[in-house]
Amino acid sequence: MPRPRGAVTLATVATTAGVSIATVSKVLNGRSDVSSSTRARVQEVLTQHGYVGRRPEPVSRPTVELFYQGFLSSYSVEVIQGVVAAGQDAEVDVVLNAHPRHPNGPAGRASRWIRELIAGGRRAAIGITSELTDADLAALSRARLPLVVIDPANIPEPDVTSVGSTNFAGGMAATQHLLELGHRRIGYLGGPPTSGCNQARMSGFRSAMDAAGAAVPKQYVRLSEFLYDDGVAGGSALLDLPDRPTAIFAGSDEVALGVLEAARARGLRVPEDLSVVGFDDTQVARLASPPLTTVKQPLREMGAVALRTALRLAAGETVDSHHVELATTLIVRGSAAAIPCE
Known part of the structure; x- marks a missing residue:
């Protein structure tokens, strides 16, 4: 910061x-x-x-602001549970709020937001996949309010503390699994181009494809959001290609569920006609039909690490690294199979 x-x-x-x-x-x-x-x-x-005032005297039980942007997804719910559980262990109250959107607004809006946090006695702030502006960061800095971001929606400044997972390794593992099943025509449906976790997952995908000598046509890669509707739209576009992919690596479980629906609408069976691999291992991956093969992120632990890190910063301690990555694991279920005979 x-x-x-x-x-x-x-x-x-x-x-x-x-x-x-x-x-x-x-x-x-x-x-x-x-x-x-x-x-x-x-x-x-x-x-x-841009006056944000002084931090009030500590309240009897410290509080931490946990904020998000957009809709709460299955991913967000898992992270929130991790933050809240760690807060209970640390005897800290966690207050959940939507982050006010002011990407192009005056810096005063960011200062007003921070003033509200300080007036509420917040010790620190934790953002879930939120896009923070320069005004946000400057206001937080002036107020000396520690910030930790989980999977930031935009590439953070080098001195902004963030928590994520080994997205590159996860992207490689998902793609290598499909390659080992014999697939060579593999599509990728990812999140926002500016998202650091999306860039890492896509880089892992491309690295695995390059290592296998498998081409990635431009039309096989589509970036949007990590949401179900984007999976339906992106999956539909890929499956309507004259030379459609035999497998799709989706950047989130919700996107993968959208791909399943796009396949169903076209009479394609998963995994017999199309293999699908997701990312996150949220509850929806286990409830899907068929259950999703996916890359497991330790989402609850990511939330817990963010909470503990925020409290350390609030106490004036230093952290060993501004970015922490927790290990991902490939979970094999029923949505991916060997390439169908053609």
């Missing part, structure tokens, strides 16, 4: 707004004995200066 670029004091805000320090303090504390016009003027100056 970048170093703070200079603290903004109450005196600075008071002078700029043309009011007393006491009035600024009243606005920050939500006091009612301030006129609406004065309150609006002070709020505007606070936003302009």
